[in-house]
Amino acid sequence: MSPLLCARCGIELKPGKGNFYVVRIEALADPTPPKFSEEDMNLDPRAEFERLLKQMYELSEQELLNQVYRRLVVYLCGPCYRQWIEEPVK
Numbered sequence: 001m002s003p004l005l006c007a008r009c010g011i012e013l014k015p016g017k018g019n020f021y022v023v024r025i026e027a028l029a030d031p032t033p034p035k036f037s038e039e040d041m042n043l044d045p046r047a048e049f050e051r052l053l054k055q056m057y058e059l060s061e062q063e064l065l066n067q068v069y070r071r072l073v074v075y076l077c078g079p080c081y082r083q084w085i086e087e088p089v090k
Ligand SMILES: [Zn+2]
Pocket: 006, 007, 008, 009, 010, 011, 076, 077, 078, 079, 080, 081
Protein backbone atom coordinates (compact mmCIF):
# COMPACT_ATOMS: atom_id res chain seq x y z
CA MET A 1 0.00 0.00 0.00
CA SER A 2 1.40 3.40 -0.95
CA PRO A 3 1.85 5.82 1.94
CA LEU A 4 -0.74 8.50 2.55
CA LEU A 5 0.75 11.94 1.91
CA CYS A 6 -0.37 15.43 2.87
CA ALA A 7 -1.75 17.11 -0.28
CA ARG A 8 0.04 20.36 0.56
CA CYS A 9 3.43 19.59 2.08
CA GLY A 10 3.84 15.94 1.16
CA ILE A 11 4.59 14.72 4.67
CA GLU A 12 3.66 11.10 5.30
CA LEU A 13 0.42 10.71 7.23
CA LYS A 14 0.00 7.82 9.62
CA PRO A 15 -3.59 6.57 9.89
CA GLY A 16 -4.64 5.86 13.42
CA LYS A 17 -2.44 8.54 14.98
CA GLY A 18 -5.10 11.25 14.73
CA ASN A 19 -2.71 13.74 13.15
CA PHE A 20 -4.37 14.41 9.82
CA TYR A 21 -7.66 15.53 8.28
CA VAL A 22 -9.77 14.20 5.46
CA VAL A 23 -11.25 17.07 3.42
CA ARG A 24 -14.10 16.22 1.07
CA ILE A 25 -14.76 18.76 -1.65
CA GLU A 26 -17.91 18.75 -3.71
CA ALA A 27 -18.11 21.30 -6.53
CA LEU A 28 -21.28 21.86 -8.50
CA ALA A 29 -21.66 24.20 -11.46
CA ASP A 30 -24.24 26.96 -11.09
CA PRO A 31 -27.55 25.06 -11.07
CA THR A 32 -29.61 28.12 -12.09
CA PRO A 33 -31.18 27.69 -15.53
CA PRO A 34 -29.49 29.99 -18.05
CA LYS A 35 -31.18 33.22 -19.06
CA PHE A 36 -31.30 33.96 -22.74
CA SER A 37 -30.62 37.40 -24.02
CA GLU A 38 -32.25 38.91 -27.06
CA GLU A 39 -28.96 38.44 -28.83
CA ASP A 40 -29.10 34.70 -28.10
CA MET A 41 -32.64 34.57 -29.47
CA ASN A 42 -31.49 36.08 -32.70
CA LEU A 43 -28.95 33.34 -33.31
CA ASP A 44 -29.84 30.67 -35.78
CA PRO A 45 -30.98 27.92 -33.40
CA ARG A 46 -29.92 25.11 -35.70
CA ALA A 47 -26.42 26.45 -36.17
CA GLU A 48 -26.11 27.00 -32.45
CA PHE A 49 -27.35 23.49 -31.72
CA GLU A 50 -24.86 22.02 -34.16
CA ARG A 51 -22.08 24.05 -32.61
CA LEU A 52 -22.91 22.77 -29.12
CA LEU A 53 -23.27 19.21 -30.35
CA LYS A 54 -19.90 19.37 -32.06
CA GLN A 55 -18.36 20.74 -28.90
CA MET A 56 -19.84 17.85 -26.93
CA TYR A 57 -18.53 15.22 -29.31
CA GLU A 58 -15.07 16.61 -28.86
CA LEU A 59 -15.20 16.09 -25.12
CA SER A 60 -15.32 12.73 -23.41
CA GLU A 61 -18.20 11.87 -21.13
CA GLN A 62 -15.88 12.27 -18.16
CA GLU A 63 -14.78 15.72 -19.31
CA LEU A 64 -18.40 16.81 -19.66
CA LEU A 65 -19.18 15.52 -16.21
CA ASN A 66 -16.14 17.29 -14.79
CA GLN A 67 -17.49 20.57 -16.08
CA VAL A 68 -20.60 20.32 -13.92
CA TYR A 69 -19.60 18.19 -10.96
CA ARG A 70 -16.38 17.30 -9.21
CA ARG A 71 -15.86 15.50 -6.00
CA LEU A 72 -12.45 15.16 -4.43
CA VAL A 73 -10.99 13.88 -1.24
CA VAL A 74 -7.85 15.57 0.04
CA TYR A 75 -5.72 14.54 2.98
CA LEU A 76 -4.02 17.26 4.99
CA CYS A 77 -1.61 17.04 7.91
CA GLY A 78 -2.55 18.96 11.07
CA PRO A 79 -0.48 22.13 10.39
CA CYS A 80 -1.55 22.33 6.74
CA TYR A 81 -5.19 21.79 7.69
CA ARG A 82 -5.13 24.57 10.28
CA GLN A 83 -3.74 27.00 7.70
CA TRP A 84 -6.04 25.87 4.92
CA ILE A 85 -9.33 25.88 6.87
CA GLU A 86 -8.89 29.57 7.75
CA GLU A 87 -8.63 30.58 4.09
CA PRO A 88 -9.85 27.69 1.97
CA VAL A 89 -10.34 29.81 -1.16
CA LYS A 90 -7.01 31.58 -1.07
ZN1 LIG B 1 1.02 19.13 5.33
